[in-house]
Amino acid sequence: MPAGAKRFMRMKEIDGYTRTCGLIGNPVEHTLSPVIHNTLAGLTDQKLCYVPLKVEAERLEEAVKGAYALNLLGANVTVPYKSDVIPFLKEIDPLAEEIGAVNTLVRTEGGYKGYNTDMPGLYRAMRSDGVRVEGEKVLVLGAGGVARAVAVLLARYGAEEIILMNRTPEKAQRIADEINTMTKTAIARAMGYEDYELLPKQDRCLAIQATSVGMYPDCGDVVIAEEAFYRRIHTGYDLIFNPKKTRFMELVEQSGGRAFNGAKMLLYQGIIAYELWSGLSISEEMADQVFAAMEEA
Ligand code: NAP
Numbered sequence: 001m002p003a004g005a006k007r008f009m010r011m012k013e014i015d016g017y018t019r020t021c022g023l024i025g026n027p028v029e030h031t032l033s034p035v036i037h038n039t040l041a042g043l044t045d046q047k048l049c050y051v052p053l054k055v056e057a058e059r060l061e062e063a064v065k066g067a068y069a070l071n072l073l074g075a076n077v078t079v080p081y082k083s084d085v086i087p088f089l090k091e092i093d094p095l096a097e098e099i100g101a102v103n104t105l106v107r108t109e110g111g112y113k114g115y116n117t118d119m120p121g122l123y124r125a126m127r128s129d130g131v132r133v134e135g136e137k138v139l140v141l142g143a144g145g146v147a148r149a150v151a152v153l154l155a156r157y158g159a160e161e162i163i164l165m166n167r168t169p170e171k172a173q174r175i176a177d178e179i180n181t182m183t184k185t186a187i188a189r190a191m192g193y194e195d196y197e198l199l200p201k202q203d204r205c206l207a208i209q210a211t212s213v214g215m216y217p218d219c220g221d222v223v224i225a226e227e228a229f230y231r232r233i234h235t236g237y238d239l240i241f242n243p244k245k246t247r248f249m250e251l252v253e254q255s256g257g258r259a260f261n262g263a264k265m266l267l268y269q270g271i272i273a274y275e276l277w278s279g280l281s282i283s284e285e286m287a288d289q290v291f292a293a294m295e296e297a
Pocket of ligand 1: 118141142143144145146147166167168171210211212213215223239240241262263265266267269
């Protein structure tokens, strides 16, 4: 069937019972979230339609209140509003509060409840790829919003040690201090990229690449280029998904490690949000179908 006919068939399914969800952010034009949620709605036979909702910074409160007034079932929230949206919610899930970022709004009586599905999404993606966190010594590259959330996840899911590395080491140290205070342990520490030689050579680590370096169009970039660093890594998980194989992933593989990109994290953060909105549980078979639709898009 031609793409135009398929689109027409889908449009015909929208009727007076259709519920709307959307993505609040700016920019929103390049998002894959509509592919994820509209495919899920089709696979699960739900009357649900997902659209991008571009919002200017000074109108975020109005946008959240307006979405509620317009009876939107829920929304995702993306850059740059994941923290800024919190004051406009009725309630916040404890994990999202701990992470300090909300990427999913779920309609409740009197307002939206905020969740963070990015981190459970990353955990589910890693499990689906056979990557364990429990008992692991983990290197986190980066100290931005996502790296902080990753560190919270690692502490929650039983990593043995968390080493945060960043271009600006003070930011990595701040996160390490927060994690240690939160967990009342000394599980986290910080170092600069140039200090990787201080890491023991004999035990290889899981490394999570949580910087924006290496993202399209700067595909050849990487925060550490030395081969000696990659010999210390058994698994490299890059949160970037465009390009599909980053330079970081190539370097991990060249040193004999396994490497994964961030596409499955994106998939599972969407699936968990959809499960919250619909009350359904999405099977791995359906997850595979959505992943195929994302790859096609
Ligand atoms: P952020 O808060 O802006 O942090 C950016 C990080 O990258 C910081 O650690 C920053 O170091 C580092 N960085 C940027 N440019 C650099 C350079 N030229 N050299 C060295 N380090 C540099 O961003 P974020 O929100 O944490 O997001 C980070 C990445 O996560 C995104 O780019 C995206 O690819 C990925 N992500 C993936 C998903 C998914 O579903 N797969 C979801 C969300 C995010 P400084 O602190 O020194 O500036």
